[in-house]
Amino acid sequence: EAIGYLSHISGVDFIAVETLNEAILLVSKGEFKANVQKFAYDAKTFSLEETAYFYEEKYESNFKDVKGQMIAKRAALIAAAGMHNLFMEGNPGCGKSMIAKRIKDILPPMQEEELLSIAKHQFLDGQTPNFKAIRPMRSPHHTATSASIFGGGSGQARIGEVALASKGILFFDEIPHFSKQVLEAMREPLQDKKVHIARVNAKIEYEADIMFIAAQNPCPCGNLLSKVKACRCSEMEIKRYANKLSDPFLDRIDLFVVMQEVGQDDKGDVTSEAMHKAVIEAFKRQKRRKQMRLNGKLTEDEIETYCILNDEAEKILESAIGKFGLSHRSIASVKKIGRTIADLNGHEQIEKKDIFEALSYRRRKGSSISR
Numbered sequence: 001e002a003i004g005y006l007s008h009i010s011g012v013d014f015i016a017v018e019t020l021n022e023a024i025l026l027v028s029k030g031e032f033k034a035n036v037q038k039f040a041y042d043a044k045t046f047s048l049e050e051t052a053y054f055y056e057e058k059y060e061s062n063f064k065d066v067k068g069q070m071i072a073k074r075a076a077l078i079a080a081a082g083m084h085n086l087f088m089e090g091n092p093g094c095g096k097s098m099i100a101k102r103i104k105d106i107l108p109p110m111q112e113e114e115l116l117s118i119a120k121h122q123f124l125d126g127q128t129p130n131f132k133a134i135r136p137m138r139s140p141h142h143t144a145t146s147a148s149i150f151g152g153g154s155g156q157a158r159i160g161e162v163a164l165a166s167k168g169i170l171f172f173d174e175i176p177h178f179s180k181q182v183l184e185a186m187r188e189p190l191q192d193k194k195v196h197i198a199r200v201n202a203k204i205e206y207e208a209d210i211m212f213i214a215a216q217n218p219c220p221c222g223n224l225l226s227k228v229k230a231c232r233c234s235e236m237e238i239k240r241y242a243n244k245l246s247d248p249f250l251d252r253i254d255l256f257v258v259m260q261e262v263g264q265d266d267k268g269d270v271t272s273e274a275m276h277k278a279v280i281e282a283f284k285r286q287k288r289r290k291q292m293r294l295n296g297k298l299t300e301d302e303i304e305t306y307c308i309l310n311d312e313a314e315k316i317l318e319s320a321i322g323k324f325g326l327s328h329r330s331i332a333s334v335k336k337i338g339r340t341i342a343d344l345n346g347h348e349q350i351e352k353k354d355i356f357e358a359l360s361y362r363r364r365k366g367s368s369i370s371r
Helices: 002-006 020-029 070-082 096-106 112-124 146-150 180-185 187-192 235-242 272-288 300-306 311-324 328-345 352-360
Strands: 044-048 051-055 086-090 169-172 194-198 203-207 211-216 255-259
Touching: 044 272, 051 112, 051 272, 070 086, 070 096, 070 255, 070 272, 070 328, 086 096, 096 169, 096 211, 096 272, 112 203, 146 180, 180 187, 187 194, 272 328, 300 328, 311 328, 311 352, 328 352
Parallel strands: 086 211, 086 255, 169 211
Antiparallel strands: 044 051, 194 203
């Protein structure tokens, strides 16, 4: 079985032996079993520019079960289509965790190298690689240690949650409750897509190409945005709660959504199947532009190449920069989000409608995640 999986690795010839005697015969006489059969990936597939991409249409949980929250669902769709980092704020029970957990099943297809990268990390963690075309999702608890999140341990360099989430989602629920040490250390993988572990005898680097999702209540008691429950927090407690997340950290998030309470009449009209189909079409648009990376991962040079605004959109962005004092990193985020929205809308360039929507997902006043 192992040789069937390994046979997917291109550029290397693997030979299967079942016993030590067979290995001896192979080395001494060159005798071995031939005709190894590849195990087929249990996945849907398509090809673009002679590259095969794999995905699965399996939805453990469905977006149709999430009532209301159409703005948050739209943000989730955009985040998934471009692998953008996403931050959701709202009262307890409004659906933040439900949305985060459902994003995993609508993420973009993967090429073989990504499947093998995930399998490698699973193996390093002591797991049996499953070679499924489903991107990983890791959700460490806020009490988790720095070593378990980033890797390491006493005299060791074990792989951690961040690296295990590579090519998929790392989800921090109740993010203000994570330690300051963990939150500040997250800036490295969010920026460089790598985790470094230094030990006396070795320095290890793990790939950490993650889509980061965070969720929080608006205040310590959770009722700040509620229309039916009174907030029990003092102004100082709310300010202290908001200040747990630094500006440099928040600058690495692309989309921010403030979610309202769900009404009794709210329905779950959007399905995971429809959202995944839209993600795949947006993914194909990105790949047809010959992008090496998805929109959420573009470098500054790639942003200039691929995130082209038409004249109307350019004027709107220039006005927003002056009005809101957007930082260099914020401008880059808006352009990347606008590119993904344009892909979802079927636009070759980023248009007025696309940039307006992209700007709506930046941090703004009235939320504990704004400054």
